[in-house]
Amino acid sequence: MKCRLCDSTAIAALPRHNSGFCRTHFIEFFQKQVRKAIRKYAMFSRKDRLLVCVSGGKDSLTLWHVLNESGYDTTGLYIDLGIGGYSRASLEKAESFAEGIKRELIVVDFAREYADIKRLAALSKRTDCSTCGVVKRYFFNRVALEQGFDVVATGHNLDDEAARLLGNILRWQIDLVRKQSPLLDSDEGLVKKVKPLFRLTEQEIAIYAFLNRIDYLREECPMSRGTTGLIYKDILNRIELESPGTKHFFYFQFLERRDDLFSDGAVERKDRPSLCRRCGMPCSEQVCAFCRLTDYLKRSGQTPDEPA
Amino acid sequence: MRQHNRNIRVKIRMPDGSFLDFEGPREVRAILRRLNILENTVLVVRGEELLTPDRLLRDGDTIELIPVISGGCHEVQTL
Numbered sequence: 001m002k003c004r005l006c007d008s009t010a011i012a013a014l015p016r017h018n019s020g021f022c023r024t025h026f027i028e029f030f031q032k033q034v035r036k037a038i039r040k041y042a043m044f045s046r047k048d049r050l051l052v053c054v055s056g057g058k059d060s061l062t063l064w065h066v067l068n069e070s071g072y073d074t075t076g077l078y079i080d081l082g083i084g085g086y087s088r089a090s091l092e093k094a095e096s097f098a099e100g101i102k103r104e105l106i107v108v109d110f111a112r113e114y115a116d117i118k119r120l121a122a123l124s125k126r127t128d129c130s131t132c133g134v135v136k137r138y139f140f141n142r143v144a145l146e147q148g149f150d151v152v153a154t155g156h157n158l159d160d161e162a163a164r165l166l167g168n169i170l171r172w173q174i175d176l177v178r179k180q181s182p183l184l185d186s187d188e189g190l191v192k193k194v195k196p197l198f199r200l201t202e203q204e205i206a207i208y209a210f211l212n213r214i215d216y217l218r219e220e221c222p223m224s225r226g227t228t229g230l231i232y233k234d235i236l237n238r239i240e241l242e243s244p245g246t247k248h249f250f251y252f253q254f255l256e257r258r259d260d261l262f263s264d265g266a267v268e269r270k271d272r273p274s275l276c277r278r279c280g281m282p283c284s285e286q287v288c289a290f291c292r293l294t295d296y297l298k299r300s301g302q303t304p305d306e307p308a
Numbered sequence: 309m310r311q312h313n314r315n316i317r318v319k320i321r322m323p324d325g326s327f328l329d330f331e332g333p334r335e336v337r338a339i340l341r342r343l344n345i346l347e348n349t350v351l352v353v354r355g356e357e358l359l360t361p362d363r364l365l366r367d368g369d370t371i372e373l374i375p376v377i378s379g380g381c382h383e384v385q386t387l
Contacts, residue, residue, distance in 0.1 A: 001360045001362050001363075010360050011357070011358040011359075011360065012358065012360065013347075013360040013361060013362070020360060057378055057379075058376070058378065059378065059379075160379065201348070202376045202377055202378065203348050203349070203350075203351070203376045205376075206351050206374065206376035207351060207358060210351060210353070210358060210374070211358075218374065218375070220378060220379075221379070224378075224379055229379060230377065230379075233377055234346075234349075234377075237346050237348050237349055237377075238346065241346055241347060241348060
């Protein structure tokens with residue numbers, strides 16, 4: 001296969017674009033997709049302070065790399081969830097990457113201050129991934145608010161978003177479908193959240209990481225094995241091989257048509273968030289999901305440090 | 309496909325660190341198919357070079373398969 005733009009041997013096949021690219025043109029393609037995402041959703045500008053949430057994996061470190069290379073003002077945020085050797089290894093990758101690009105990495109040691117995620121999940125009878133999601137979203141927002149960041153950026157990609165959409169539709173979770181977007185605008189107590197990699201697949205991100213020698217943690221979170229998200233990704237990848245472009249079409253057409261889909265009043269917007277009476281962070285009830293989670297620790301006799 | 313056969317010359321380093329051998333010449337795509345691995349879920353690397361599925365592997369080649377699918381948390385967007 002030859003590069004679509006020059007006569008070199010392609011290093012990346014992109015069936016959904018009916019293209020192949022050499023190293024140079026692949027990197028150009030990749031950066032263009034990120035620029036397009038940022039521009040279309042007016043995600044941020046070079047004046048904004050960006051908090052990039054990193055896990056040490058390929059998506060988040062690639063996001064930090066491409067934003068940093070593009071001249072944005074970036075700081076990393078890593079949350080140590082206490083998942084044994086996996087957390088130690090992922091923190092090392094995040095720290096080493098931050099050092100390499102000479103950018104600050106903020107580390108929240110959740111496991112030390114509260115509890116490891118497995119224990120918290122068991123106490124609260126939530127799944128590991130759901131518990132992890134509550135904790136991460138809470139600290140992404142809280143750190144951004146407290147330290148004056150304009151935007152929180154995460155490394156969610158096209159595969160993540162398409163799998164999430166499929167999962168939400170399979171369960172007809174219409175309210176979640178309505179909220180799914182590469183941009184969640186700021187609101188009272190909520191910092192704007194963006195997903196600049198939403199136009200790129202996991203494979204394209206892995207190619208960019210490989211070409212730029214980004215040293216990420218290849219090991220997967222041990223708690224993610226067999227989760228429904230991976231099953232949906234597998235199904236979508238099987239369809240994609242038979243019918244290239246389907247994943248792209250599925251998610252991008254949803255984004256194009258979302259306003260029409262929900263313009264008939266079938267799904268009412270929820271009220272604006274209220275503020276948690278304990279910690280002051282936004283929530284949909286009187287006490288936020290994070291404070292309710294940490295209540296389980298208190299009841300179990302393990303008192304966490306109160307949020308400052 | 310046989311494991312650790314000295315007479316077979318395309319060597320594959322699997323994501324779990326184990327090795328498999330195949331007879332060459334053979335396209336990357338054919339090997340992935342034999343291994344029941346979807347093309348869009350791995351990178352195929354020969355030395356410093358990324359290989360597209362149509363590339364031909366020859367005797368003496370060693371390739372590595374790097375998985376690209378991560379996460380599984382079907383994280384919902386709530387407050």
